[in-house]
Amino acid sequence: MAEHTVPVYKTIRALLEGKKYQTLKDVLVTMNPSDLAAVFEELDEDRIPLLFRLLPKELAAETFAELEPEAQELLIRGFSDSELREIINELYVDDAADLVEEMPANVVKRILAQADPQLRTEINQILRYPENSAGSIMTTEYVSLRPAMTVGEAITRIRRTGVDKETIYTCYVTEGRRLLGTVSVKDMLLADNDETPVQDIMDPHVISVGTMTDQEEVAQMLSKYNFLALPVVDTDGLMVGIITFDDAMDVMEEEVTEDIEKMAAILPSEKPYLRSNAWDLFRHRIPWLALLMVSATFTGMIITGFESALAAQVVLTAFIPMLMDTGGNSGSQASVTIIRALSLGELEFADLPRVIWKEVQTAFLCGLALAALCFLKIMLVDRLLLGNTDITVLTAFVVCFTMTVTVLIAKLVGCTLPMAAKKVGFDPAVMASPFITTIVDALSLLVYFGIASALLFH
Amino acid sequence: MAEHTVPVYKTIRALLEGKKYQTLKDVLVTMNPSDLAAVFEELDEDRIPLLFRLLPKELAAETFAELEPEAQELLIRGFSDSELREIINELYVDDAADLVEEMPANVVKRILAQADPQLRTEINQILRYPENSAGSIMTTEYVSLRPAMTVGEAITRIRRTGVDKETIYTCYVTEGRRLLGTVSVKDMLLADNDETPVQDIMDPHVISVGTMTDQEEVAQMLSKYNFLALPVVDTDGLMVGIITFDDAMDVMEEEVTEDIEKMAAILPSEKPYLRSNAWDLFRHRIPWLALLMVSATFTGMIITGFESALAAQVVLTAFIPMLMDTGGNSGSQASVTIIRALSLGELEFADLPRVIWKEVQTAFLCGLALAALCFLKIMLVDRLLLGNTDITVLTAFVVCFTMTVTVLIAKLVGCTLPMAAKKVGFDPAVMASPFITTIVDALSLLVYFGIASALLFH
Numbered sequence: 001m002a003e004h005t006v007p008v009y010k011t012i013r014a015l016l017e018g019k020k021y022q023t024l025k026d027v028l029v030t031m032n033p034s035d036l037a038a039v040f041e042e043l044d045e046d047r048i049p050l051l052f053r054l055l056p057k058e059l060a061a062e063t064f065a066e067l068e069p070e071a072q073e074l075l076i077r078g079f080s081d082s083e084l085r086e087i088i089n090e091l092y093v094d095d096a097a098d099l100v101e102e103m104p105a106n107v108v109k110r111i112l113a114q115a116d117p118q119l120r121t122e123i124n125q126i127l128r129y130p131e132n133s134a135g136s137i138m139t140t141e142y143v144s145l146r147p148a149m150t151v152g153e154a155i156t157r158i159r160r161t162g163v164d165k166e167t168i169y170t171c172y173v174t175e176g177r178r179l180l181g182t183v184s185v186k187d188m189l190l191a192d193n194d195e196t197p198v199q200d201i202m203d204p205h206v207i208s209v210g211t212m213t214d215q216e217e218v219a220q221m222l223s224k225y226n227f228l229a230l231p232v233v234d235t236d237g238l239m240v241g242i243i244t245f246d247d248a249m250d251v252m253e254e255e256v257t258e259d260i261e262k263m264a265a266i267l268p269s270e271k272p273y274l275r276s277n278a279w280d281l282f283r284h285r286i287p288w289l290a291l292l293m294v295s296a297t298f299t300g301m302i303i304t305g306f307e308s309a310l311a312a313q314v315v316l317t318a319f320i321p322m323l324m325d326t327g328g329n330s331g332s333q334a335s336v337t338i339i340r341a342l343s344l345g346e347l348e349f350a351d352l353p354r355v356i357w358k359e360v361q362t363a364f365l366c367g368l369a370l371a372a373l374c375f376l377k378i379m380l381v382d383r384l385l386l387g388n389t390d391i392t393v394l395t396a397f398v399v400c401f402t403m404t405v406t407v408l409i410a411k412l413v414g415c416t417l418p419m420a421a422k423k424v425g426f427d428p429a430v431m432a433s434p435f436i437t438t439i440v441d442a443l444s445l446l447v448y449f450g451i452a453s454a455l456l457f458h
Numbered sequence: 459m460a461e462h463t464v465p466v467y468k469t470i471r472a473l474l475e476g477k478k479y480q481t482l483k484d485v486l487v488t489m490n491p492s493d494l495a496a497v498f499e500e501l502d503e504d505r506i507p508l509l510f511r512l513l514p515k516e517l518a519a520e521t522f523a524e525l526e527p528e529a530q531e532l533l534i535r536g537f538s539d540s541e542l543r544e545i546i547n548e549l550y551v552d553d554a555a556d557l558v559e560e561m562p563a564n565v566v567k568r569i570l571a572q573a574d575p576q577l578r579t580e581i582n583q584i585l586r587y588p589e590n591s592a593g594s595i596m597t598t599e600y601v602s603l604r605p606a607m608t609v610g611e612a613i614t615r616i617r618r619t620g621v622d623k624e625t626i627y628t629c630y631v632t633e634g635r636r637l638l639g640t641v642s643v644k645d646m647l648l649a650d651n652d653e654t655p656v657q658d659i660m661d662p663h664v665i666s667v668g669t670m671t672d673q674e675e676v677a678q679m680l681s682k683y684n685f686l687a688l689p690v691v692d693t694d695g696l697m698v699g700i701i702t703f704d705d706a707m708d709v710m711e712e713e714v715t716e717d718i719e720k721m722a723a724i725l726p727s728e729k730p731y732l733r734s735n736a737w738d739l740f741r742h743r744i745p746w747l748a749l750l751m752v753s754a755t756f757t758g759m760i761i762t763g764f765e766s767a768l769a770a771q772v773v774l775t776a777f778i779p780m781l782m783d784t785g786g787n788s789g790s791q792a793s794v795t796i797i798r799a800l801s802l803g804e805l806e807f808a809d810l811p812r813v814i815w816k817e818v819q820t821a822f823l824c825g826l827a828l829a830a831l832c833f834l835k836i837m838l839v840d841r842l843l844l845g846n847t848d849i850t851v852l853t854a855f856v857v858c859f860t861m862t863v864t865v866l867i868a869k870l871v872g873c874t875l876p877m878a879a880k881k882v883g884f885d886p887a888v889m890a891s892p893f894i895t896t897i898v899d900a901l902s903l904l905v906y907f908g909i910a911s912a913l914l915f916h
Contacts, residue, residue: 030663034682159647168644169627185643186626189617205488223711224492226704228686245703246684252707253681256714257798263718264794264891265787273799274809278819285791286824290831292787296780297839303776304846311772318761320775321782321899322754328786329723329750329892333743336722340715341731351732361736366744373748381755388762433722433891434787441779 009039016047025054033059037066045071049078061090068275069102076107085114092166093119094139094247097126125240134218135211137251138232138241143171145198147180152194158185167244170229173202177238179231182206208233211240216255220345222248259343263336263432265292292438299441306449315390316452318382319399322374323448327406327440330366332433334359334414339428342418349423355415363411367404375400398452405451406444413439467497474505483512491517495524503529507536519548526733527560534565543572550624551577552597552705555584583698592676593669595709596690596699601629603656605638610652616643625702628687631660635696637689640664666691669698674713678803680706717801721794721890723750750896757899764907773848774910776840777857780832781906785864785898788824790891792817792872797886800876807881813873821869825862833858856910863909864902871897 008031015024028036028051036055040048040063052075055063064072064087076084088096088111096115100108100123112120122140129135143165145154154171162168171188173181181202191201208231209218222230222245229242258268265288269276276284303310303320310317338355341347347355378396382388414436418428466489473482486494486509494513498506498521510533513521522530522545534542546554546569554573558566558581570578580598587593601623603612612629620626629646631639639660649659666689667676680688680703687700716726723746729738761768761778768775796813799805805813836854840846872894876886 032663032665032683034684155647162644162648168647185647186620189613189626189643190620205490207490223704223707225490226492226707245707246681249681249684249703249707249710252710253802257802260718260721260794260798263721264790266791266795272802272804273795274804274812276816278816278823281795281816281820282823282827285788285820286827289784289787289791289824289828293780293784293828293832294835296783297835299779299783300776300840301844303779304773304840304844307772307776310775311769314765314769315762317768317775317778318758318765320778321757321761321903322751324779324782325754325757325892325895325899326747326751328895329747330743332722332891333724333747336718337724337731337739340718344711344715344730346730346732354732358734358736358739362739362743365736365740366747369740369744370747370751374751377752377755382758382762386759386762433790434783437783437786441783445779 009042012039013043016051021054028054029056029059033062033066036063040071041068045074049075057086057090061087065091065095072099073103073107076110081114084110088115089119092139093122093126093141094137097123100127129211132215133211134209134213134215134232134243137215137247138243139166140241141165142242143168144174145171145183147173147175147197147199149198150194151188151191151196151198154188154198167229172231172239173198174239179206179208179233179239180204206231210235215251218243219248219251219255223252259429262427262429263339265289265434288434292434295438299445302442302445302449309449309453313452313456315388315395323402323406323444324441326370326403327410327444328433328437330407331410331414331436331440334411335418335432335436338415338418339432342422342428349419352419355419356412359411359415360408363408367407370407371400371404374403394455398455402444402448402451405447406440409443410440467500470497471501474509479512486512487514487517491520491524494521498529499526503532507533515544515548519545523549523553530557531561531565534568539572542568546573547577550597551580551599552584552595555581558585587669590673591669592667592671592673592690592701595673595705596701597624598699599623600700601626602632603629603641605631605633605655605657607656608652609646609649609654609656612646612656625687630689630697631656632697637664637666637691637697638662664689668693673709676701677706677709677713681710717887720885720887721797723747723892746892750892753896757903760900760903760907767907767911771914773846773853781860781864781902782899784828784861785868785902786891786895788865789868789872789894789898792869793876793890793894796873796876797890800880800886807877810877813877814870817869817873818866821866825865828865829858829862832861852913856913860902860906860909863905864898867901868898
């Protein structure tokens with residue numbers, strides 16, 4: 001994206017330096033909040049407040065919501081109380097709650113002091129829910145209609161109250177806050193008669209989520225059903241808010257990044273890469289690196305156990321990296337495929353036998369193909385081409401046989417561990433390449449030396 | 459998700475067996491197309507047509523669009539021409555185009571024969587665009603308004619034509635198919651006066667994509683700007699269609715799965731796991747496995763080159779797996795972080811110096827911490843606890859020094875290769891763990907034996 005913002009950013013800086021504020025204003029209003037935020041982030045910090053004050057109120061609030069917390073804090077610290085009040089009360093409730101969550105305590109105090117009483121109540125309500133729950137990402141601003149209202153009355157109500165609502169296109173028909181059905185603006189516009197009561201055209205089969213539902217599940221439901229928004233109900237079945245598709249898209253991106261980080265043995269971080277310093281990166285990377293390094297002790301112990309045998313047949317050592325890497329790659333292919341299928345909801349624990357059977361068949365196909373290729377490689381490249389006469393047909397056979405067994409073990413471990421993790425409530429994403437590799441390394445060496453002992457050392 | 463469908467599916471099977479068709483009908487209409495499709499997929503194939511015929515026309519079409527290609531083909535083969543005509547002409551154009559793309563030639567012929575002439579033209583138009591382009595996933599059904607229309611006229615137009623349009627909430631103001639601006643139904647409903655011309659309230663700063671824009675970029679733009687839909691314009695700047703947020707969500711899921719597969723050295727497949735047989739899995743996994751196995755030859759050659767030295771100091775062999783694994787893990791942490799940041803558009807090639815500097819600092823922190831831990835582990839566990847007296851302080855030093863250098867190399871290779879790949883137009887996702895591991899393995903062994911030669915072998 002950055003390619004597109006660079007030229008605009010330069011124009012804006014030039015206009016700022018030339019103090020062409022009217023032109024600047026005219027340029028800024030043509031831009032989208034998200035692009036404006038990107039431009040602001042590129043400027044010197046002390047220019048942001050000046051630029052921000054050139055924006056009309058609504059655009060200012062929308063741009064503010066898109067800024068990174070650092071820039072938000074900087075702006076708030078520069079705001080007068082009345083400026084702060086204007087921006088805060090123009091924000092959507094969910095954005096205001098996000099802001100309160102990110103800011104230091106003294107800034108939060110000022111924000112809450114300037115928020116309208118109703119907004120303050122709603123922010124506090126959202127902040128009560130645990131992180132990553134539906135309650136914590138919902139907004140309490142939605143259009144609710146009474147079942148007996150006519151379509152005409154409903155449209156009048158939307159016209160009167162709709163400007164503050166995050167989405168007006170799906171309306172919720174409630175009675176005493178109990179959710180009876182949904183009706184879309186499309187249905188109302190396309191209704192034959194303005195006198196039709198809303199309850200006659202509403203869809204009474206409402207799909208909703210609880211306040212404690214995990215945000216990832218919410219995002220997947222929105223994606224599956226192609227809804228604009230999902231209603232959130234509390235434990236008493238009363239409607240408390242909605243989650244809109246755009247928040248779901250952000251959640252999807254965030255959760256995918258988290259999964260990918262876990263799969264690469266990194267503790268998930270919410271900071272974008274360029275905003276993380278070396279210390280942040282270190283803290284998120286070292287725990288798994290250290291743990292996996294120490295657990296490689298077992299692999300080392302296996303080699304030490306066969307040290308004397310290895311000293312007699314040093315040629316075997318040369319194949320250790322190839323066997324370990326192929327085992328690791330085979331295992332991570334299986335585990336990553338399974339982890340992704342689990343997180344897309346395509347698989348559940350009951351499918352384990354089918355998964356194992358599929359992986360065993362695949363492992364045989366891969367194992368045999370690799371063994372054949374490996375045999376050719378050893379005999380033609382290592383023995384003939386490189387002239388390593390220590391390599392006999394028997395050595396090649398030991399290596400290739402180990403290869404087949406290793407691939408089988410790797411695929412089995414790779415498919416079983418993530419499903420088992422899911423079953424016992426761990427995050428399957430952790431059971432990806434690095435973890436699987438460490439286990440498969442040890443197992444493949446045991447197989448290697450076992451087979452070698454039986455066939456070569458006597 | 460499957461947890462939720464199982465009970466419904468059992469009820470439906472029981473009702474089917476009991477031939478309770480009226481009850482079945484009443485149950486089916488309460489369900490969502492996406493859930494209906496999931497239930498259909500669980501049934502015996504020969505039950506699907508019967509069940510399908512119980513659905514009202516619109517729900518039938520929506521459910522049909524959600525089915526997997528196999529079930530769609532089965533249904534079409536069972537349809538009479540008039541049944542087929544009804545379903546096809548009820549589909550949204552983009553779903554119809556997807557269908558035509560998936561079906562075998564003889565089925566396509568029947569579909570196109572039953573499609574209305576206008577639909578047929580539109581399907582053909584979409585199919586002309588290359589796979590994964592904006593043109594290939596757009597729909598040609600959108601609401602277009604003339605600039606001089608009043609808000610009242612615009613709403614009347616939506617009420618008259620809106621039922622066939624995929625989204626009515628964002629309308630496109632065009633003149634001679636040239637896109638002048640967008641106006642939302644919200645803006646129109648909230649307009650003070652029904653006599654206001656649309657051009658007075660439209661937003662003239664339209665963000666659009668070209669027909670050839672990559673679908674991943676389109677999805678990211680929709681997510682970034684929180685739009686319901688993005689307009690697609692052809693090379694002459696004329697509007698040809700829209701892409702809606704729900705299609706963007708599907709694209710995001712698909713592209714993420716593809717990236718994850720590539721990162722795990724798997725050729726991307728569009729089939730869900732449970733629908734892929736062992737042969738499919740084999741074909742997608744063997745190419746990279748074989749390539750990476752053969753490239754491990756270099757690692758083997760390095761070990762062979764130091765064979766005689768190793769025979770004298772077999773204790774060094776025991777640390778090979780630990781060094782290789784830690785190098786692989788360090789490299790994949792860096793590469794995966796960079797690949798994700800690239801695919802989210804957070805990084806571009808110009809950031810390379812900053813990235814390298816960040817990774818060098820991180821590598822020093824990680825390398826030193828790991829070396830210290832490793833030294834302790836070797837001296838306390840390997841030497842004292844396991845009583846391996848072959849291990850001297852010098853050996854431990856050689857291993858730990860190699861560790862630090864390996865981590866540095868791994869992080870450098872891990873961050874540079876994906877960015878270089880992106881620069882020259884390759885997919886950075888391929889430069890993930892398996893590929894990096896193979897390179898880092900060879901480099902770390904060279905370092906290991908180099909340092910060992912200098913300090914131990916004399």
